[in-house]
Amino acid sequence: MTVNPFNPSDTTDSVCCQPTAKEYTFDSVFRAICYSAALAIIVLLIYIVLEIGIKAVPSFQEFGFGFITGTTWDAVAQEFGVLPEIWGTLYSALLALVLGGVLGVSIAIFLTQDFIPAKIAVVFRTMVELLAAIPSVVYGLWGIYVLIPLLRPMSVWLNEHFGYIPFFGTELNGPGMAPAALVLAIMILPTVAAISVDALRRIPYKLREAVYGMGTTRWEAILKVILPTASSGILAALVLAFGRALGETMALAMLIGNSNQINLSLFAPANTLASLLASSFPEADNMEVQALMYAAMVLLAITFLVNVLGYRIQQFTMRKFEGKP
Amino acid sequence: MNTATITRESKTQSNTSALWAETISNANENVIDCAVDEIYYGNFLAVRNSHVPIKKGGITGFIGPSGCGKSTVLRCLNRMNDLIPGFQIKGKVTYHGSDIYAKGVDPVLVRRYIGMVFQQPNPFSMSIFDNVAFGLRLNHFKGDIAERVQLALERAALWTEVKDKLQNSGLSLSGGQQQRLCIARAIATEPDVLLMDEPCSALDPIATRQVEELMLELKKNYTVALVTHNMQQATRVADYTAFFGVDISQNGRTGRLVEMGLTEQIFNNPQQDLTKQYVAGEFS
């Protein structure tokens, strides 16, 4: 019990009083609850990894690392391998990153470097935010009924004339890598744009004054000074976007074709780890479920690796361009 | 009547004006007796050997150059420094005879009885009424809250300006008004002692004037300890003045009490050389 050194009679007219026992107890209890909540968050991640991991163990014992190099997914023959899915995941995410990243950073530059008056910039910003708000399934629906019909004639033309280039090796007969990667790019564009805008905005005005004061053109300033200064933020945006692309499920499940093959062609159907889980889980029997859990662990591992890699790259650019230790 | 508590061997208490000796011998008039031996922030010795009694019913001003520890000592009086990590105090701060840094004393309790006004006006983001009533509600005041709020605002010289807009947000007031609101908030619960840490430094001259006049009024009902970087303010307002200096002798800037006494004596007849230089404006 806390000591009250004050004699109440010394402060007669005063309203002051000591905190009640109830207030002290509430304080301790409340702080304990907050601590438990923070612990719960940490425990949650551990629990998730453990839960999926444990359920994946039987499959890991059965297939070992051959799982990662195997190329068939046959529930009947009990043969499981996810190499095509890993390929599809990385290929689609990479394509999306290139397209979405370039577009996103360009839009960020467009919005922050005085290319348009502020009022119009607000319109574009709103549009970017709207893009982010549209749910994944809706993009999938749009992809099926708008994008694929649009791409098909293009794919035929490209295949006819440039079929020797592996990227155009096949025609688009329905779902495939191209529409999936395009939709994925559209979905990660807002992330890249929003975080890059933040990074560019954070550049102090003094720096821009200094650069323009030297007589650079707008683009010289942007390319030589402003972008490098914002590079760690922009890189963070790209890494985050890549991570999101890796984990995206629904739009890809609807657009990528769910075909377990490895093909460089942009127009061939493919599969990703996430879409594999989405399409196979509902009908899976016990054996297949375990294999799917293994696949889930692979996806987790890839996502985690990308996060760590991204963090390292960020550290590096921060050191190089911003002089932070 | 314990003269021993004050005239113990503190290395800094060196002024010997008879008037001062007589005043401090009325030790039961000391609301707070702050006897600091050492204050550390981590490994940094911030203040040493400062014994500052705060007399009841008067304004005690702390003056000195920046970095001399006056704010640090002030914040010791209500244990606000506890919020700063690495803070450590060696010494005793007695409030009505009990050491507030003794084991088992809860700082929350101390701060209920000792109010504080900060350098930057910091009203809560609620209505003016709720701001002033905050302390009353916190202390489970069962009487007429509106009456007390009005009294506090009147004493803070803010009532006439805000009486028609008590429901407006406290943040909608001007800087000077916000500071007076913070004063009203602090005095609403009628604390024993009011600590004021450079309350006018963020205000324009007119608002400063108003707050200084306010302090002279507050003196009638409250005991005030005031830190100010403006020594003219001390001459205008403080009854007793404590002058702090900076000691760079031991690698680092350690603050310490140089001299303390009645304001007229410190400014017209300072005993220490350092004090003489400071009040002559040779450094600030």
Add this chain to the structure above:
Amino acid sequence: MTNISVPKNAPQLQKQWFERRALFNTVLTGLVWFAALLGSIPLLSVIFMLVMEGGSRLGWETLTALPPAGFDQGGGFGNAILGTLTMVAIASAISIPLGLLAAIFIGVLYPHSTTASAARFVAKTLTGFPSILAGVFTYAVLVVTTGYSALAGGIALAVLMLPTVVLAAEEALRQVPKKMSDAAYGMGCTRSQVILKIVLPTALPGVMTGILLAIAGAAGESAPLLFTALFSNYYISDLMEPTASLSILIYNFSAMPFENQIQLAWTASLTLVLIVLVFNILARLIGQPKI
């Protein structure tokens, strides 16, 4: 009147459009404009399709009727709307209190402790979490024992909402100026009183924004519901039964070869986008700080 004679080698101050630097500038500016317009096309196309294809069926009938079977005409997705709202409500009931309390700990109470750093790291890691894995996790934990249910769907959504709530709330709490909490301490508040009476109310607009954005995201999710809540053609009657949701309905109907179902998929998409938009707009409006 003095005649200022221009020295022979005075620099040309007028920009020549064909100069390399100027040309470079123009080309890149053109590219950036192109990028901006290119980025707008999908959005406009999606909005166009939603309104054209989905708008025609939007009405009270569609919003309350049950989904049609194979060759049926008419029908609607009333149960899906209710299912989505129910599961989002469950998810909110779990993630908001938990997230807020955790945010208070890592943002205000002990922000520099190892627990806080760990929790912050976990939250950041979980934001990029593949949404299907939330479904897989909930399947492994709940569905294997209690079967497909709305509750499982809600829990999976909660796992996805949690990181957003924690990080947004922490950011909002840290924005509260230190001098305000100093004032509260100065008045003799206990730590929980400082937080509950001053810091949290002041940070509330920012916290609400984060919560509303998390809700908007959860409403649009489909992957986690695939094998937790499954689907149902009836209105929800029991939290432990599978239930319909707008996102799963769209997913299911999009693959059906029936004109009726495909049209309904568009209308459901329009409805879902409108719901998500409402929450986004609310988040924007509430985010206006108090004076």
